[in-house]
Amino acid sequence: MEIDPNDRLLPATEPASRRQSWRLKLDRPVRRVLPRSLLGRSLLILLIPLLVTQAISLELFYGSHLDVVSRRLTGAVAAEIAETLLLLERTKREPERRWIIDSAATQFQLGLTLRPRARLAHIGSTNVLGPMDEDLAAALKQSIHRPLNVDWLSDPHTVKIQIQLADGVLDVDAPRKRLDVGPIWLFVAWVAGSALLLFLIAALFMRNQVRAIRRLARAAEAFGMGRDPGPIRPEGAQEVRKAASAFNRMQERILRFVAQRTAMLAGVSHDLRTPLTRLRLTLAMMPQSGQVSAEALAPDVAEMVADVAEMDRMIEGYLSFARGEGVEQAEPVYMPALLEEAAIAAARAGAEVLSVEAEPMGEIVLRPGAIRRVLANLLENARRHGGRIRLAALADARWVVILVDDDGPGIPDHKREQMFRAFESGGEGGTGLGLTIARDIIQAHGGDIWLEQSPYGGLRARIRLPF
Known part of the structure; x- marks a missing residue:
């Protein structure tokens, strides 16, 4: 006799659904009784063990010591x-x-x-x-x-x-x-009074802790609605302080992200208008007669091709900047090998890389594609503005430091920080977004990047990443 598979499944699934239904029915009355706020639930967690402990103490005294003595x-x-x-x-x-x-x-x-x-x-x-x-x-x-x-x-x-x-x-x-x-009554009063005193102290302490969480929640809600509450002061327990500090860093990154994207959108029309104007003028000045030879049109075509290439380079830079980190997943990476790959790619692009030096170190968890983009941008800047390039990586217990040196003309001290702003570091065909993209990626990894004087006479880019 054949057995329907559905008949086999019913006895197994029906009790499970019934158990789930009974569990939900039992949970609903408990949820109605329990406080909804974190402060109320925390105080309830403190109050119940306190009352149980005091009741046990009273029972031990009344039921054993007092009874025996009496x-x-x-x-x-x-x-x-x-x-x-x-x-x-x-x-x-x-x-x-x-x-x-x-x-x-x-x-x-x-x-x-x-x-x-x-x-x-x-x-x-x-x-x-x-x-x-x-x-x-x-x-x-x-x-x-x-x-x-x-x-x-x-x-x-x-x-x-x-x-x-x-x-x-x-x-x-x-x-x-x-x-x-x-x-x-004296012992009963002592038990009740000590329980009340401990509960009041715990309530005051928990109120201060919950107040910090409420302030963080209000700041997050205001920021999500488009208002800028400013950085909040970390206070309370260590975990709450860490959450507040993380919120401040997140808020700073988002505000910087929005400001940079806004500046980028404002600069797109300006930067693209120049090659578009040249294309329009070239097309307007081209002879309309079909008798013009290809040799006569070659200079104009070459100029239009150059304008299109420039626009393509600009658009690629804007898209790279808009993509930011993307959705790449972090994975363990051996930094010396990553530096070697970046040096080989830069050499193929025409850069003169003199040396790649790296101390022995363990693997570091990061997004390798994003870090490759950072190194490519720095090496490209060094190739265009500098001369010979040296790469180095140092490590200690907490940080990995990457140094990119060149022996070019360098940048004055008062202009180094503004090079990280969008459209500030452009020149010689650049879009001015390379260092901006680099800082975004490095800070998203929990590190930082800055420019300083190179011991070889040019500019040094120093990257610091946490292990």
Whole structure:
């Protein structure tokens, strides 16, 4: 007999869906009770263990230490009363009974009064906070085996015990300090007060931590809506400070990205207008007669081809700048090998690379295509503006430093920083975006790049990348 595959799947999938449904039904009431804010949930996480701990402490004190001490104290008082009662019942002579009563007052601090022919009006025990009342009643019943009444409420300093005898009632005044281990409310107040104090301290601390997170959330929301809140001050826990610092760096990169793209769009029309104007003029001045020979048109065609090549180079630079890092994934790269590849590519383009020196180092995680573009831009600038090129790579525990030196004319100190602005470093056919692209890529890797005087007389580009 054949079995439908769907019949096999139903028993396996149906219980799973039912379990999921029951789980959702159980989660909904819990979500309604739980606070929605991070502060409320954090305080709840602190409050529940605190209450459990204090409850365990109270139970341990009340259920073990206090109970044991109470049984010992009440047992001792009950034994003294039972012994005194036994002596009183062994004699009927008044002088001897008076001596027993006086000895009980002296030795046991028990006030005894015998009321002949009296009867108990009440039998039982009044209740107070703590186990003392129950322990005393149980110890007296076990030791005396007579009807009795215990009054804890009439006198705050004395426990009044009435015992029914055959010929009357024996009144016993026992000092309460011999039965009471201390005010129970004091320990309860200490437990509740310490829990409340710790909770308030934790609430103040957590409020300060959550305040930093709220400030970060407000700044992120404002920045996402197009407003510039400015850098936020890192405060709070270490993780919150790191998040705030990361937000400030992200905000700075995005603002720089937007400013550079805006400047690029403003410069595109200006830079492209010159070759387009030349093309338009050349086309307007070309002879309209079909009798013109190809040799006569060759200079004009050559000029138009050069203009088109220049426009193509500009557009490629703009597209490279607009692409930025792209979606390339980071991967481990051996930097000396990457420098060798960049030097070989530069040599094929006509650059004179004298040396490539690299210290022994481990692999560094980066986007190799983007770093190749940085090195290509720097080497191309050195080829156009400088002369001979030297490449070097240094490494320590935290950073990899790449040096690109040339022996050209260099750049004055006050102009080096502005070379990283879009359209500022152009010249000799460049678009002025090479260094801008390089800084964008390096800073996106968590590093930096700057220009300085080369020891070989020209310009040095220093790149620093984190391991």
